[in-house]
Amino acid sequence: MANPLADLNTERVRVLLSNDRVQAELQALKAREPETIRTQIELTEIPSPTFHEGARAASFAERLSAAGVQDVHLDDQGNVLGWIGPKVPGLLLTAHLDTVFDQDTDVSVHQDEQGIYHGAGIVDDDRGLAAVLAVAPSLVAVQDLLTHGILIGANVREEGKGDLGGSRYLLEHEAEHFRNFITVDGSAPERIVTIGPACASFIVTFSGPGGHAYGNFGRPSAVHAAARATVAITDLEVPGDPKTIWNVGAIRGGVTETSIAYSAQIEVDLRSNEQSVLDDLVVRFRAAVDAAVAEENRLRDTSAGEITATMVQTCTIPGGTLPSESGLGAAAEAALRAVGVEAALGGAATTDANIPLSLGVPALCLGGGGHGQNEHSTEELFDPTDSHLGPQGIFLTALAQDGED
Numbered sequence: 001m002a003n004p005l006a007d008l009n010t011e012r013v014r015v016l017l018s019n020d021r022v023q024a025e026l027q028a029l030k031a032r033e034p035e036t037i038r039t040q041i042e043l044t045e046i047p048s049p050t051f052h053e054g055a056r057a058a059s060f061a062e063r064l065s066a067a068g069v070q071d072v073h074l075d076d077q078g079n080v081l082g083w084i085g086p087k088v089p090g091l092l093l094t095a096h097l098d099t100v101f102d103q104d105t106d107v108s109v110h111q112d113e114q115g116i117y118h119g120a121g122i123v124d125d126d127r128g129l130a131a132v133l134a135v136a137p138s139l140v141a142v143q144d145l146l147t148h149g150i151l152i153g154a155n156v157r158e159e160g161k162g163d164l165g166g167s168r169y170l171l172e173h174e175a176e177h178f179r180n181f182i183t184v185d186g187s188a189p190e191r192i193v194t195i196g197p198a199c200a201s202f203i204v205t206f207s208g209p210g211g212h213a214y215g216n217f218g219r220p221s222a223v224h225a226a227a228r229a230t231v232a233i234t235d236l237e238v239p240g241d242p243k244t245i246w247n248v249g250a251i252r253g254g255v256t257e258t259s260i261a262y263s264a265q266i267e268v269d270l271r272s273n274e275q276s277v278l279d280d281l282v283v284r285f286r287a288a289v290d291a292a293v294a295e296e297n298r299l300r301d302t303s304a305g306e307i308t309a310t311m312v313q314t315c316t317i318p319g320g321t322l323p324s325e326s327g328l329g330a331a332a333e334a335a336l337r338a339v340g341v342e343a344a345l346g347g348a349a350t351t352d353a354n355i356p357l358s359l360g361v362p363a364l365c366l367g368g369g370g371h372g373q374n375e376h377s378t379e380e381l382f383d384p385t386d387s388h389l390g391p392q393g394i395f396l397t398a399l400a401q402d403g404e405d
Helices: 006-015 022-030 035-044 056-068 126-141 167-172 224-236 274-298 326-340 352-360 389-403
Strands: 070-074 079-082 090-094 148-156 177-182 189-194 198-207 246-253 263-272 309-317 342-346 365-366 371-373 382-383
Touching: 006 022, 006 326, 006 389, 022 035, 022 126, 022 352, 022 389, 035 056, 035 126, 056 070, 056 079, 056 126, 056 148, 079 126, 079 167, 090 126, 090 167, 090 389, 126 148, 126 177, 126 389, 167 352, 177 309, 177 326, 177 389, 189 326, 189 352, 198 274, 224 246, 224 263, 246 274, 263 274, 274 309, 326 342, 326 365, 326 389, 352 365
Parallel strands: 090 148, 090 177, 177 365, 189 342
Antiparallel strands: 070 079, 079 148, 189 365, 198 263, 198 309, 246 263, 371 382
């Protein structure tokens, strides 16, 4: 479906590009890109596991204040927030502070001979954080052009068991201050994420009597039950459209090869672009686990005890989709096209935008510029080729969406 606001936003961007000050800031963003990459590296080298983002938040807040943003502060959850422009509800522009890595992970960054940067978290989401900081002084410089304000900052608890807690808090406590929501996550500027898959994650713990592998041979094993459940989950059929996935991301337990395992765990992630399809998958997942436990007990001697399974849901993220006729989407497409990026709506990923989308608040996710690979691994890398296009597109999108109601 064609977006009826596309032409309006194209014209709005054309008017913005005719403004000498806007043009000057677009050039400044390109000139500042080496500084932006230095900021990206410095933030990457501050460990920031989910629930332990304080040191990185403090550094981000200091940099945001230095950019001229007003009223910079940390809220009760540790989110960093500041204000640009008139105190009229407008845009919330954010990126997330946390990473999937623990406190002891080596987060040092190095550049190879091809100019590629390597470091755990260098893209997800330190590129997003650096891009937000890059556009901040440019938005401050032209804030008199804004008719609505921009709440700008960085949020906690996006990854994994953080359950999008930072953005949930923002929607609960700051919603009166914005009507559009943009999160900057990752790198590729040509991908505009407007579909937020719903997500349900679980830890399943299997428990049983245990025993000696030889002396108590025949008793049910928690590891065997976990293995049966893993196979059963990966045999579940899921549709390709809407995209729906399962993943057993971790399996652990037991004592040693000479022990019948009395405990084991699996961690499971389920997602779908449609909530109803995810709900059905969750039902089938639970049934698969129950059947695996029943089968392990049926085949073994349970006189000393049976295998039981308990499930803890660690993540419950609602889904949502930005309507194709959205003015925010049209503004992003027009802005990115204007800086030379052929971007398209319709990217799908679970990001902080899920929460506003699930509540009917226009929201999307933009890339911070450049291109990354191997996110969520210690082999993460960042290619800075034309990376200035990310901040330029974000800056122009923030200005273009200002006219949306």
